[in-house]
Amino acid sequence: MGLETALWRAVAVYRFVSLLYAGVMIFKNFDKYEHPLGGWAVLGVMTVWTGYATYAYSDERRRGWPLLAVDLTVATGCLLATAWVEDSERLRAGEPTLPVSWVAAAVLAWAVVGGKRLGMTAALVLGSAGIGVHVLVGTENITSGNTLNGIVLLFMAGLVVGHVVKLARDAEARLARAVELESATRERERLARQIHDSVLQVLAMVQKRGGELGGEAAELGRLAGQQEAALRALIGTGLGAPPPVRTRSAAAAGEPVDLRPVLAGHSSTTVTVSTPATPVLLSEHAAGELGSAVAAALDNVRRHGGEGTRAWVFLEDGPGPGEVTVSVRDDGPGMEPGRLAQAAADGRLGVAQSIQGRVRDLGGTVSIVSAPGEGTEIEMTVPSSS
Structure with a gap:
Protein backbone atom coordinates (compact mmCIF):
# COMPACT_ATOMS: atom_id res chain seq x y z
CA MET A 1 0.00 0.00 0.00
CA LEU A 175 13.46 6.05 -0.56
CA ALA A 176 12.49 5.46 -4.18
CA ARG A 177 15.67 7.21 -5.28
CA ALA A 178 17.77 5.00 -2.97
CA VAL A 179 16.09 1.87 -4.32
CA GLU A 180 16.77 3.02 -7.88
CA LEU A 181 20.42 3.72 -7.09
CA GLU A 182 20.80 0.29 -5.53
CA SER A 183 19.16 -1.31 -8.56
CA ALA A 184 21.44 0.63 -10.91
CA THR A 185 24.50 -0.45 -8.92
CA ARG A 186 23.52 -4.09 -9.11
CA GLU A 187 22.88 -3.80 -12.84
CA ARG A 188 26.26 -2.13 -13.33
CA GLU A 189 27.98 -4.93 -11.44
CA ARG A 190 26.18 -7.53 -13.54
CA LEU A 191 27.17 -5.79 -16.78
CA ALA A 192 30.73 -5.42 -15.51
CA ARG A 193 30.99 -9.16 -15.01
CA GLN A 194 29.65 -9.84 -18.49
CA ILE A 195 31.96 -7.26 -20.07
CA HIS A 196 34.95 -8.64 -18.21
CA ASP A 197 34.16 -12.18 -19.32
CA SER A 198 33.67 -11.26 -22.97
CA VAL A 199 34.52 -7.82 -24.35
CA LEU A 200 37.59 -7.04 -22.25
CA GLN A 201 39.11 -10.44 -22.88
CA VAL A 202 38.60 -10.11 -26.64
CA LEU A 203 40.11 -6.60 -26.66
CA ALA A 204 43.11 -7.81 -24.67
CA MET A 205 43.61 -10.67 -27.12
CA VAL A 206 43.36 -8.32 -30.14
CA GLN A 207 45.90 -5.97 -28.56
CA LYS A 208 48.34 -8.80 -27.90
CA ARG A 209 48.00 -10.43 -31.34
CA GLY A 210 48.14 -7.08 -33.12
CA GLY A 211 51.43 -6.27 -31.42
CA GLU A 212 52.84 -9.64 -32.42
CA LEU A 213 51.76 -9.35 -36.08
CA GLY A 214 52.91 -5.75 -36.55
CA GLY A 215 51.96 -3.47 -39.46
CA GLU A 216 48.31 -2.49 -39.72
CA ALA A 217 47.43 -5.14 -37.15
CA ALA A 218 49.59 -3.29 -34.61
CA GLU A 219 47.51 -0.14 -35.07
CA LEU A 220 44.36 -2.19 -34.64
CA GLY A 221 45.86 -3.68 -31.48
CA ARG A 222 46.70 -0.21 -30.16
CA LEU A 223 43.11 0.98 -30.66
CA ALA A 224 41.80 -2.17 -28.99
CA GLY A 225 44.11 -1.46 -26.04
CA GLN A 226 42.75 2.07 -25.71
CA GLN A 227 39.17 0.85 -25.66
CA GLU A 228 40.06 -1.84 -23.12
CA ALA A 229 41.60 0.77 -20.80
CA ALA A 230 38.59 3.07 -21.18
CA LEU A 231 36.16 0.26 -20.40
CA ARG A 232 38.17 -0.84 -17.37
CA ALA A 233 38.21 2.73 -16.05
CA LEU A 234 34.47 3.10 -16.45
CA ILE A 235 33.72 -0.27 -14.86
CA GLY A 236 36.15 0.32 -12.00
CA THR A 237 34.71 3.70 -11.00
CA GLY A 238 31.07 3.00 -11.80
CA LEU A 239 30.89 6.27 -13.71
CA GLY A 240 29.90 4.51 -16.87
CA ALA A 241 26.66 3.20 -15.48
CA PRO A 242 23.54 4.80 -16.91
CA PRO A 243 21.70 7.04 -14.48
CA PRO A 244 18.61 5.55 -12.90
CA VAL A 245 15.16 6.74 -13.92
CA ARG A 246 14.17 9.81 -11.92
CA THR A 247 11.13 9.75 -9.76
CA ARG A 248 8.33 12.26 -10.24
CA SER A 249 9.56 14.29 -7.25
CA ALA A 250 13.16 14.30 -8.47
CA ALA A 251 12.43 15.12 -12.08
CA ALA A 252 12.66 18.83 -11.64
CA ALA A 253 13.75 20.99 -14.55
CA GLY A 254 17.41 21.97 -14.49
CA GLU A 255 18.42 19.36 -11.91
CA PRO A 256 22.26 19.40 -11.67
CA VAL A 257 24.34 16.47 -12.91
CA ASP A 258 27.77 15.17 -11.95
CA LEU A 259 30.52 16.36 -14.33
CA ARG A 260 32.87 13.49 -13.45
CA PRO A 261 31.17 10.81 -15.61
CA VAL A 262 31.17 13.19 -18.59
CA LEU A 263 34.95 13.60 -18.39
CA ALA A 264 35.70 9.99 -17.45
CA GLY A 265 34.40 8.85 -20.83
CA HIS A 266 37.48 10.40 -22.49
CA SER A 267 39.90 8.16 -20.57
CA SER A 268 42.16 5.89 -22.68
CA THR A 269 45.72 4.59 -22.79
CA THR A 270 46.91 8.03 -23.90
CA VAL A 271 44.45 10.18 -21.95
CA THR A 272 44.45 10.28 -18.15
CA VAL A 273 41.40 11.78 -16.44
CA SER A 274 41.72 12.95 -12.83
CA THR A 275 38.59 14.02 -10.91
CA PRO A 276 37.75 14.70 -7.24
CA ALA A 277 36.30 11.97 -5.05
CA THR A 278 33.10 13.97 -4.48
CA PRO A 279 30.53 14.93 -7.15
CA VAL A 280 31.06 18.14 -9.12
CA LEU A 281 27.58 19.40 -9.98
CA LEU A 282 26.68 21.54 -12.98
CA SER A 283 23.50 22.04 -14.92
CA GLU A 284 22.92 19.36 -17.54
CA HIS A 285 23.48 21.87 -20.35
CA ALA A 286 26.73 23.19 -18.85
CA ALA A 287 28.10 19.70 -18.23
CA GLY A 288 27.35 18.70 -21.81
CA GLU A 289 28.94 21.82 -23.28
CA LEU A 290 32.04 21.50 -21.12
CA GLY A 291 32.35 17.83 -22.09
CA SER A 292 32.16 18.78 -25.77
CA ALA A 293 34.85 21.43 -25.27
CA VAL A 294 37.15 18.83 -23.69
CA ALA A 295 36.44 16.43 -26.56
CA ALA A 296 37.42 19.16 -29.04
CA ALA A 297 40.65 19.84 -27.14
CA LEU A 298 41.57 16.13 -27.12
CA ASP A 299 40.76 15.89 -30.82
CA ASN A 300 43.30 18.66 -31.46
CA VAL A 301 45.87 16.69 -29.44
CA ARG A 302 45.30 13.61 -31.60
CA ARG A 303 45.41 15.52 -34.87
CA HIS A 304 48.39 17.76 -34.14
CA GLY A 305 50.33 15.94 -31.41
CA GLY A 306 51.55 12.99 -33.37
CA GLU A 307 52.02 9.35 -32.38
CA GLY A 308 52.51 8.73 -28.68
CA THR A 309 51.35 12.16 -27.50
CA ARG A 310 49.80 11.90 -24.07
CA ALA A 311 47.13 14.12 -22.56
CA TRP A 312 45.87 14.76 -19.05
CA VAL A 313 42.42 16.05 -18.06
CA PHE A 314 42.10 17.58 -14.58
CA LEU A 315 38.87 18.60 -12.86
CA GLU A 316 39.23 20.87 -9.83
CA ASP A 317 37.79 23.90 -8.05
CA GLY A 318 38.23 27.19 -9.87
CA PRO A 319 40.36 30.10 -8.70
CA GLY A 320 37.30 31.87 -7.32
CA PRO A 321 34.41 30.69 -5.15
CA GLY A 322 31.62 28.94 -7.02
CA GLU A 323 33.79 28.10 -10.04
CA VAL A 324 34.89 24.86 -11.69
CA THR A 325 38.06 24.47 -13.73
CA VAL A 326 38.82 21.77 -16.30
CA SER A 327 42.38 21.63 -17.66
CA VAL A 328 43.56 19.69 -20.72
CA ARG A 329 47.35 19.34 -20.93
CA ASP A 330 49.47 17.44 -23.43
CA ASP A 331 53.15 16.75 -24.08
CA GLY A 332 52.90 17.40 -27.80
CA PRO A 333 54.97 19.76 -29.97
CA GLY A 334 53.14 22.89 -28.78
CA MET A 335 52.23 25.90 -30.90
CA GLU A 336 54.06 28.89 -32.30
CA PRO A 337 53.01 32.29 -30.88
CA GLY A 338 50.10 33.74 -32.85
CA ARG A 339 49.09 30.41 -34.37
CA LEU A 340 45.55 30.51 -32.98
CA ALA A 341 44.97 34.06 -34.19
CA GLN A 342 46.24 33.12 -37.65
CA ALA A 343 43.97 30.06 -37.71
CA ALA A 344 40.95 32.20 -36.85
CA ALA A 345 41.90 34.70 -39.54
CA ASP A 346 42.12 31.84 -42.06
CA GLY A 347 38.64 30.66 -41.14
CA ARG A 348 39.74 27.64 -39.10
CA LEU A 349 37.60 28.16 -35.99
CA GLY A 350 37.99 24.84 -34.18
CA VAL A 351 39.44 26.29 -30.99
CA ALA A 352 37.60 29.62 -31.25
CA GLN A 353 34.15 28.03 -31.61
CA SER A 354 34.33 24.49 -30.23
CA ILE A 355 36.22 25.46 -27.09
CA GLN A 356 36.29 29.21 -26.46
CA GLY A 357 32.79 29.79 -27.84
CA ARG A 358 31.20 27.09 -25.72
CA VAL A 359 32.88 28.21 -22.51
CA ARG A 360 32.14 31.88 -23.20
CA ASP A 361 28.43 31.07 -23.66
CA LEU A 362 28.48 29.48 -20.21
CA GLY A 363 29.85 32.69 -18.71
CA GLY A 364 33.32 31.25 -18.30
CA THR A 365 36.86 31.96 -19.49
CA VAL A 366 39.51 30.01 -21.41
CA SER A 367 43.26 30.28 -20.94
CA ILE A 368 45.60 28.68 -23.50
CA VAL A 369 49.31 28.38 -22.76
CA SER A 370 51.64 26.81 -25.32
CA ALA A 371 55.18 27.04 -26.60
CA PRO A 372 57.12 25.09 -29.24
CA GLY A 373 58.35 21.81 -27.78
CA GLU A 374 56.58 22.30 -24.44
CA GLY A 375 53.08 21.04 -25.17
CA THR A 376 49.80 22.88 -24.69
CA GLU A 377 47.58 23.58 -21.71
CA ILE A 378 43.96 24.67 -22.12
CA GLU A 379 42.29 25.80 -18.90
CA MET A 380 38.50 26.27 -18.93
CA THR A 381 36.78 27.89 -15.94
CA VAL A 382 33.00 28.19 -15.64
CA PRO A 383 30.63 29.19 -12.81
CA SER A 384 29.28 26.15 -10.98
CA SER A 385 25.81 27.70 -11.22
CA SER A 386 25.90 27.86 -15.03
Missing part, protein backbone atom coordinates in the same frame (compact mmCIF):
# COMPACT_ATOMS: atom_id res chain seq x y z
CA GLY A 2 1.49 3.31 -1.11
CA LEU A 3 1.57 6.59 0.78
CA GLU A 4 -1.31 8.16 -1.17
CA THR A 5 -3.58 5.18 -0.54
CA ALA A 6 -2.79 5.17 3.18
CA LEU A 7 -3.49 8.89 3.50
CA TRP A 8 -6.87 8.71 1.78
CA ARG A 9 -7.89 5.67 3.80
CA ALA A 10 -7.09 7.63 6.96
CA VAL A 11 -9.25 10.54 5.76
CA ALA A 12 -12.08 8.11 4.92
CA VAL A 13 -11.91 6.54 8.38
CA TYR A 14 -12.03 10.02 9.94
CA ARG A 15 -15.12 10.90 7.87
CA PHE A 16 -17.04 7.87 9.10
CA VAL A 17 -15.96 8.19 12.74
CA SER A 18 -16.78 11.91 12.86
CA LEU A 19 -20.10 11.21 11.08
CA LEU A 20 -20.98 8.70 13.79
CA TYR A 21 -20.18 11.27 16.47
CA ALA A 22 -22.29 13.94 14.72
CA GLY A 23 -25.16 11.44 14.42
CA VAL A 24 -25.03 10.71 18.14
CA MET A 25 -25.09 14.43 18.94
CA ILE A 26 -28.03 15.10 16.61
CA PHE A 27 -29.99 12.13 18.02
CA LYS A 28 -29.31 13.41 21.53
CA ASN A 29 -30.36 17.02 20.90
CA PHE A 30 -32.92 16.91 18.04
CA ASP A 31 -35.88 17.52 20.38
CA LYS A 32 -34.26 20.81 21.44
CA TYR A 33 -33.87 22.12 17.87
CA GLU A 34 -36.08 24.85 16.44
CA HIS A 35 -36.41 22.67 13.31
CA PRO A 36 -35.82 19.03 14.28
CA LEU A 37 -36.45 17.72 10.78
CA GLY A 38 -33.74 20.04 9.56
CA GLY A 39 -31.27 18.29 11.85
CA TRP A 40 -32.13 14.91 10.33
CA ALA A 41 -31.87 16.42 6.84
CA VAL A 42 -28.37 17.73 7.57
CA LEU A 43 -27.37 14.32 8.92
CA GLY A 44 -28.72 12.72 5.74
CA VAL A 45 -26.65 15.04 3.56
CA MET A 46 -23.56 14.33 5.64
CA THR A 47 -24.14 10.57 5.37
CA VAL A 48 -24.61 10.62 1.59
CA TRP A 49 -21.59 12.85 1.04
CA THR A 50 -19.41 10.74 3.33
CA GLY A 51 -20.13 7.67 1.23
CA TYR A 52 -19.65 9.44 -2.09
CA ALA A 53 -16.52 11.34 -1.02
CA THR A 54 -14.90 8.11 0.19
CA TYR A 55 -15.57 6.55 -3.21
CA ALA A 56 -14.54 9.63 -5.21
CA TYR A 57 -11.26 10.25 -3.41
CA SER A 58 -10.25 6.61 -3.82
CA ASP A 59 -9.35 7.28 -7.48
CA GLU A 60 -6.44 9.65 -8.10
CA ARG A 61 -7.99 10.87 -11.34
CA ARG A 62 -10.94 12.39 -9.47
CA ARG A 63 -8.89 14.26 -6.84
CA GLY A 64 -9.04 17.58 -8.64
CA TRP A 65 -10.45 21.01 -7.99
CA PRO A 66 -14.10 20.12 -8.77
CA LEU A 67 -14.23 17.43 -6.08
CA LEU A 68 -12.31 19.57 -3.57
CA ALA A 69 -14.60 22.53 -4.18
CA VAL A 70 -17.78 20.47 -3.76
CA ASP A 71 -16.36 18.84 -0.61
CA LEU A 72 -15.68 22.23 0.95
CA THR A 73 -19.06 23.58 -0.19
CA VAL A 74 -20.99 20.68 1.38
CA ALA A 75 -19.09 21.07 4.66
CA THR A 76 -19.72 24.83 4.67
CA GLY A 77 -23.42 24.36 3.92
CA CYS A 78 -23.91 21.84 6.73
CA LEU A 79 -22.11 24.21 9.07
CA LEU A 80 -24.22 27.23 8.13
CA ALA A 81 -27.45 25.19 8.38
CA THR A 82 -26.87 25.11 12.13
CA ALA A 83 -28.06 28.73 12.39
CA TRP A 84 -31.48 27.68 11.04
CA VAL A 85 -31.86 24.28 12.74
CA GLU A 86 -30.41 24.86 16.22
CA ASP A 87 -32.03 26.98 18.90
CA SER A 88 -30.47 30.45 18.94
CA GLU A 89 -30.21 30.60 22.71
CA ARG A 90 -28.37 27.27 22.82
CA LEU A 91 -25.92 28.46 20.15
CA ARG A 92 -25.28 31.71 22.01
CA ALA A 93 -24.68 29.61 25.14
CA GLY A 94 -21.89 27.70 23.37
CA GLU A 95 -23.57 24.59 21.92
CA PRO A 96 -21.56 22.99 19.07
CA THR A 97 -22.65 23.14 15.46
CA LEU A 98 -24.58 20.27 13.85
CA PRO A 99 -21.65 18.62 11.99
CA VAL A 100 -19.26 19.25 14.91
CA SER A 101 -15.85 17.82 13.88
CA TRP A 102 -17.10 16.26 10.61
CA VAL A 103 -16.27 19.43 8.66
CA ALA A 104 -12.56 18.92 9.36
CA ALA A 105 -12.57 16.06 6.82
CA ALA A 106 -12.67 18.66 4.04
CA VAL A 107 -9.64 20.41 5.57
CA LEU A 108 -7.78 17.09 5.71
CA ALA A 109 -8.60 16.37 2.07
CA TRP A 110 -7.33 19.77 0.96
CA ALA A 111 -4.16 19.33 3.05
CA VAL A 112 -3.45 15.89 1.55
CA VAL A 113 -3.85 17.20 -1.99
CA GLY A 114 -2.03 20.52 -1.69
CA GLY A 115 -0.08 20.58 1.57
CA LYS A 116 -0.36 23.07 4.38
CA ARG A 117 -1.26 26.05 2.16
CA LEU A 118 -4.42 24.44 0.78
CA GLY A 119 -5.19 22.91 4.17
CA MET A 120 -5.09 26.30 5.87
CA THR A 121 -7.13 27.83 3.03
CA ALA A 122 -9.91 25.31 3.64
CA ALA A 123 -9.65 25.97 7.38
CA LEU A 124 -10.05 29.70 6.74
CA VAL A 125 -13.24 29.13 4.74
CA LEU A 126 -14.79 26.85 7.36
CA GLY A 127 -13.61 29.06 10.21
CA SER A 128 -15.32 32.04 8.55
CA ALA A 129 -18.49 29.97 8.17
CA GLY A 130 -18.36 29.06 11.87
CA ILE A 131 -18.11 32.72 12.80
CA GLY A 132 -20.96 33.45 10.38
CA VAL A 133 -23.25 31.03 12.23
CA HIS A 134 -22.78 32.98 15.46
CA VAL A 135 -23.18 36.30 13.69
CA LEU A 136 -26.54 35.12 12.33
CA VAL A 137 -27.83 34.17 15.78
CA GLY A 138 -26.47 37.31 17.42
CA THR A 139 -23.77 35.86 19.65
CA GLU A 140 -22.12 38.77 21.46
CA ASN A 141 -18.72 37.25 22.24
CA ILE A 142 -17.79 35.12 19.24
CA THR A 143 -14.21 34.55 20.38
CA SER A 144 -15.24 32.66 23.52
CA GLY A 145 -16.18 29.03 24.04
CA ASN A 146 -16.28 26.31 21.41
CA THR A 147 -16.26 28.65 18.44
CA LEU A 148 -12.69 29.86 18.82
CA ASN A 149 -11.46 26.41 19.86
CA GLY A 150 -12.99 24.81 16.78
CA ILE A 151 -11.46 27.38 14.45
CA VAL A 152 -8.01 26.96 16.01
CA LEU A 153 -8.27 23.19 15.68
CA LEU A 154 -9.20 23.50 12.02
CA PHE A 155 -6.16 25.66 11.33
CA MET A 156 -3.91 23.29 13.26
CA ALA A 157 -5.27 20.33 11.29
CA GLY A 158 -4.61 22.07 7.97
CA LEU A 159 -1.12 23.17 8.99
CA VAL A 160 0.11 20.02 10.71
CA VAL A 161 -1.41 17.48 8.33
CA GLY A 162 -0.27 19.43 5.28
CA HIS A 163 3.29 19.68 6.61
CA VAL A 164 3.41 16.00 7.60
CA VAL A 165 2.12 14.98 4.18
CA LYS A 166 4.89 16.97 2.50
CA LEU A 167 7.54 15.38 4.73
CA ALA A 168 6.14 11.92 4.05
CA ARG A 169 6.13 12.48 0.30
CA ASP A 170 9.72 13.74 0.38
CA ALA A 171 10.76 10.70 2.40
CA GLU A 172 9.00 8.40 -0.06
CA ALA A 173 10.77 10.09 -2.98
CA ARG A 174 14.17 9.71 -1.26
